[in-house]
Amino acid sequence: MxxxxxxxxxxxxxxxxxxxxxxxxxxxxxxxxxxxxxxxxxxxxxxxxxxxxxxxxxxxxxxxxxxxxxxxSAGTPGWPSTERVDDQEDWDADWDDSSSTAGSSVCAAANGLPYALGDGASVLGDKNQIVEGVRGPEWQENPRPFTCSVEEPTKQTKFKGMKSFIAYRLTPSFTHVSVSRRYKQFDWLQTRLQHKFPVLSVPQLPEKQATGRFEDEFVRKRRRGLVLWTCYLTAHPVLSRSDAFQHFITCTDERAWKLGKRRAERDQTVGPNVYLCFAPPPGSHLDLDDVELRADSFRTFAKKMDESVTLLGTVGSELARRHASDYRRDFTRLGSVCESLSQAFELDERRGPDALSRAMAGTGAAYVALGEMWAQQAQHDMHPLLDVGALYQGLLSNFPEILQAQKSAVVKVRESQKASDEGKMELAQLAALRSRTNILSLATQAEFNHFQHMRAQDFRQIMQVFLQAQIAFHQAITRRLQEALSMYEDI
Incomplete structure (x- = not known):
């Protein structure tokens, strides 16, 4: 420019x-x-x-x-020279720099202990209720659950064509009114949620890519990731009701969007203050030994699951690659061999083209078709499974710091208890620290339980989809081969 x-x-x-x-x-x-x-x-x-x-x-x-x-323009103390620099011509709004927050877990350790120590301001917002469930502390369910579709990715431009980007159409079920959102706006929402809710595992967005962002395969893959990302937010009792997310999926006016965006960026109930917005069950009091036991158990589970979904991504990606390349190539080659054999049979001057030659040609065509079926199959079974694995790999990456925040608070309580026993700390201060650590621990365990609930639900569903797709695929292969076999029956 x-x-x-x-x-x-x-x-x-x-x-x-x-x-x-x-x-x-x-x-x-x-x-x-x-x-x-x-x-x-x-x-x-x-x-x-x-x-x-x-x-x-x-x-x-x-x-x-x-x-x-x-x-x-130059030489002023505190300011760099404004000597003219080369004009920049790369106006691609679908690529975002690395300045975004690395993850909600980064905020967790930085904000959990300050809250426990009473450093949060006296700022109150809408209360998110924690209830006692069969698995322990849980987030109170959203009384008005909803879904939100992510559809119709389209390439759009602005600044008279100088900027190009992909926009997605989002439609929440409670309004049925669609809004258009770019990837950079998804990125903004993720950053805001990470800042506001350090104790929650906010899912990671699909990876950014510097080149090929408008290619069909990349757009399809990104949309699949955004669908899962949005679904996880809508299913979360706290994230789904947050002002920033509601603004994101409902605002249709550009001016109102900017005002709501700034309002979210000025939100005071973030970091340590967000714990003031969590309401514990009446009379709840967690035992520190039990808190540590549950945290250690979840840490062991999360580490093993993270290793497993990482391996799933490695093995599944290799299998999907082989579907599209090796298997397709090998079946196509086998089909070509059968067709070549059919052509050889036709060179027999005594018989000429006959039923056997036609059957061999049909077999060759069947194997070429099977090669195409193998190439396409990963889209129906392996890709959805890999997408869910990637979502949970991102969610799991947030928990080490969330766990560390709780551990730091518990350690501080134990140190303070010792100080109180030695007369170096007032009982009122210790009680306040225990109360705040209690809320922090309740919120952490509620997030653990929500994750476990979603994990069970999502992996049950995706494995059903995977196996059903595998069955349908092999049934289609069997039908195609039976058609080829039938050509030999009357020879």
Whole structure:
């Protein structure tokens, strides 16, 4: 993008975080001091320099000008030189940089202990009730459960064709009104949920890809991953009712979308404060020994499951590859051999073309068709199984830090108990610490139980799909071979 040269720039302060989407843009962060070089870029964008010396575009509405203060274009203390840099032409909005949060587990350890120590502010939001279930603490079920479809990925453009991206149509069952969302908006939602709910395992999005993002196979694979990602959120009693997710699946107005996005980014009930929004069962009190026992048990289970789904991905991917290449090639070669044999039979001058030659040709055609069936079969059985495995591999990657947050709080309680026994800590402080650790542990165990419930449900369903698809596949093979066999019966 071309921009006019400026000898001076206007100083501004960033109001919100903005993560760059491509090399033409730069990331800015709330309260960061920036220099706006060109406010006439158009389409709601300005060009400027952030405090790290990076020059590029960012939204005009994300900054507030500091009166009429200006900053020299070069040599001003605290600002990098604004000497012109090469124009960037790669405007691909479907690729997001690595500035997104690594995962909810990263926030868990950083926020669990501060909450237990009472560092969270007195900020209250809607309460998420924890109830006592047959498996222990559980999230109270959503009284109004719903689903949300992810359909019709279409390639779209903006900025007069300078940006291209794939948009997906989402339709929640409780409104039946569709909204259009890009991958970068899914990425925004994941980041917000990770920041807000450090104790929850927010699923990972399908992997990003720098090239081939508009190829049909990649778009189909990404959509399958987004379907599973969205389904997991809708089935979660806490995540499904969060303001950010509800805004994501219901907002149809562009201006309202931006306002809701900023409201979510200014949410105060995040990190340590989110534990203030969890309501424990009346009179609940967890025994620390039991808490540690359950945590150790889940840690052992999660480690083994993670190893297994990782192996599933390795073995399943290799099998899917062989379906599309090795098996297809070998069956096609066998079909060609049969057809060649049929042609040889036809060279017999005494008999000429006969039923046996036709049967051999039919056998060759059958094996060529079988090769195509093998090539397509992975889409019906192996790919869905691999997609679910990838979803759970991402979910499991969050738990080590979630477990560490609880462990740190329990260790602090034990240390404080010792300090109280020695008269170095007031009983009221110890009681408050125990109460907060109790809520943290209840929330952690409720998340464990939700994960176990979803795991049992999802793997039961996907294994049924896998086996049914395998049965249908082998039945189709049998029918095709029986058709070929029937050609020999009257010879």
């Amino acid at each position: 071309k921009s006019s040269a400026h000898t001076a720039s206007r100083a501004a302060k960033a109001l919100y975080d903005f993560h760059s989407e491509n090399p033409a843009e730069i990331s800015i962060y709330e309260n960061e001091r920036v220099a706006v070089l060109n406010d006439a870029v158009g389409d709601g964008w300005v060009e400027g320099i952030n405090s790290r010396g990076e020059r590029g575009l960012f939204p005009a509405t994300y900054v507030e000008f500091s009166g009429h203060e200006s900053v020299a």
